[in-house]
Amino acid sequence: MDTLETRELRYFVTVAEELHFSRAAERLGIAQPPLSRAIQQLERRIGVALFERNRRGVALTDAGQVLLAEARVILDAVAAAARRTLRAASCTNRLTLATKAGANHDLLRKLLDAHAAEPGAAEIEVLLCGMGEQAPMLRDGRADVALMQRPFHSMAGFDTEDLRTEEQVAILPAGHPLAARTSLTMADISDVADLPLARWPCLDGAYPPGPGPEIHDQSQLAQLIALGRTVAVTSASARSWLWSAHVAVPLTGAPPVTTVLAWPAHSRSPAIARLVRTAAQL
Template sequence: MEFRHLRYFLVLAEELHFGRAAQRLAITQPPLSLNIQQLEASVGAQLFTRNSRGVQLTAAGQAFVPAARQLLERAGAAAREARDVAQGVVGSLQVGFAGTVLYRGLPQILKRFHAEHPQLRLVLHEMSSSDQLVDLMHDRLDVGFVHTPRVASGFSQVLVSRQSFVACLPGSHRLAKQRSIDLGAFAGEPFVAISRSVSPDYHDRILGLCADHGFLPEVRFELRHWLSVVSVVAQGLGVSLVPEALAMAGMPDARFIKLKGETPPYDTRCLWKTEREQAALGAFLAAVRGFAQPIE
């Protein structure tokens, strides 16, 4: 049974006349008769009676009409959906992101993307950069926003944003009202750090920066999320270095102060598998590139 057979059947069921049905289908009568015979053989039942008075549907033919119509409608809907997915009009993407992207980059990208592609669905997963890299490798994510300079081969990337680290300290801290501070002032202070297992690059960079200023921090707490770092600092349990975008988190009793001198940049990269071909992904990356600013 082919979809052509169903179309021919429904037209003949409406016209009940081979000549008129063939004319509607823009074919001659012999091919129409042959296709109806092929359909009846496939179904295993006679669908029409033919006599001198014309063509009539049998009981089996009458029962087959709604089923045939439904099959054609489903096939048409499936074809439209496949075409829309291929063109990037509908579908879904699995997007990973590290928490700080919520304060710089991701909201603007999402707003632009949904304005241009309202039928495309994004499933967001908040994950560490290291976990995203694993899921990207195994195709559990289509795209990810990570904070790591280490990008494996086989991936493409866009540098979305670059920000500085700032000092984060409790509102009650003796340095909380300073406009800028020297990192060396943190010597001997209890320190709150992002976990090395979650972000080894930035964990090591922060400790290295402290060493450059003449001290090794006394790390009292290691946490998996930057917002957790800020929360612990706000409770008066230590000081830290965090990406400057976290100042937008509105965490009570946390103060963010510029550091004197240079600090390593905190980069946000958008990653995806280079070989991955998907129209929806291309549409999303266009929104990412529309937000990303050239970085020297």
């Protein structure tokens, strides 16, 4: 089989995401017939059907599901290579650090202050992102390093340096009966019908099923908790952004949360290495 081309992988991913050739062609800015021919040629070259086509529409085959996951990784890697090459050509001593907005404020400040005190330290641009966006930003080159949390985030493909381990807490509206408790378990929270658990996006960006609201950012989460519409389970450092309408109650039996500094495993950047050394000293 010939080597796959990034153009045809991009075509394939777009069709796989739209599951409609006309919409995919419009999104790509090309006509539908050449897009259909490109996908058919790709299927012939690989030797398997990637889509099931019938009167009801278009669906991915099992082989297509595999190629979709692999193609996204490849396209992210290509985009990352271009971004990092341009960054290297600019000859600037600069790193971009991605972190969820509002998270680990005190830890991030300690890290930035300690790094800035080092001779020859790179300038750090802090990129505030939404929930679960750190890993994609590392993979496609928009960020050089990121603050992430285990076990909430997947560390596959990254090297990491542990920074802090802490307990989990439940964030509840201050007037709720559970807010008066000194500790809770996940069973306590799950049994409360009037306060459904907030739903965070999974690794693939989809939300798990459940009655609780889908959370897109921290401001939305804080507002919904204060209104008595949801409860959140998160790391204890979340206490730094609580409102007076919130109460944090420790969770017993929940696994600890470890905040890590993460970076691409293949990185050979001296600037990243210096930042990691600073993080290790913290």
